[in-house]
Amino acid sequence: xxxxxxxxxxxxxxxxxxxxxxxxxxxxxxxxxxxxxxxxxxxxxxxxxxxxxxxxxxxxxxxxxxxxxxxxxxxxxxxxxxxxxxxxxxxxxxxxxxxxxxxxxxxxxxxxxxxxxxxxxxxxxxxxxxxxxxxxxxxxxxxxxxxxxxxxxxxxxxxxxxxxxxxxxxxxxxxxxxxxxxxxxxxxxxxxxxxx
Numbered sequence: 001x002x003x004x005x006x007x008x009x010x011x012x013x014x015x016x017x018x019x020x021x022x023x024x025x026x027x028x029x030x031x032x033x034x035x036x037x038x039x040x041x042x043x044x045x046x047x048x049x050x051x052x053x054x055x056x057x058x059x060x061x062x063x064x065x066x067x068x069x070x071x072x073x074x075x076x077x078x079x080x081x082x083x084x085x086x087x088x089x090x091x092x093x094x095x096x097x098x099x100x101x102x103x104x105x106x107x108x109x110x111x112x113x114x115x116x117x118x119x120x121x122x123x124x125x126x127x128x129x130x131x132x133x134x135x136x137x138x139x140x141x142x143x144x145x146x147x148x149x150x151x152x153x154x155x156x157x158x159x160x161x162x163x164x165x166x167x168x169x170x171x172x173x174x175x176x177x178x179x180x181x182x183x184x185x186x187x188x189x190x191x192x193x194x195x196x
């Protein structure tokens with residue numbers, strides 16, 4: 001497939017992402033003081049500032065897309081419900097993107113559990129909503145879970161994503177607009193097509 005054909009096949013997926021953010025992006029981000037869209041854009045901007053490749057920038061933008069797909073209330077964690085958004089988002093993304101995007105997304109919750117196990121002081125840096133969700137997600141990993149996580153080829157990317165995720169909760173922060181990430185999405189989709 002030519003580059004122009006691959007780019008053209010990316011357009012419906014990019015439009016679908018934009019639609020999801022338009023329709024659901026203003027919902028609350030799990031007890032934090034920012035919306036889903038604000039959090040996603042801040043996370044993607046941090047990836048850009050860190051010099052991440054387009055696939056990881058796309059993963060940063062889309063890491064919580066599972067929240068935009070489910071129909072649970074915003075306060076589900078407060079009600080003791082783990083929405084398993086990382087799995088829902090990962091399944092949705094793997095039909096569209098390659099593993100360089102989908103695996104860091106699927107692993108970003110596990111990365112929080114991993115970091116709590118490997119760096120106990122990391123827990124103290126988590127916001128209260130993130131601590132609540134951690135307990136629902138299984139708490140810090142045990143030694144076997146740590147070893148399994150570290151065997152995944154994308155575990156380091158997932159940890160980077162997790163670090164940006166934790167920082168991306170600043171009220172009224174000016175960010176790159178959603179449309180500013182279309183080239184990264186397009187590049188990630190083209191890379192995904194080359195992988196298959």
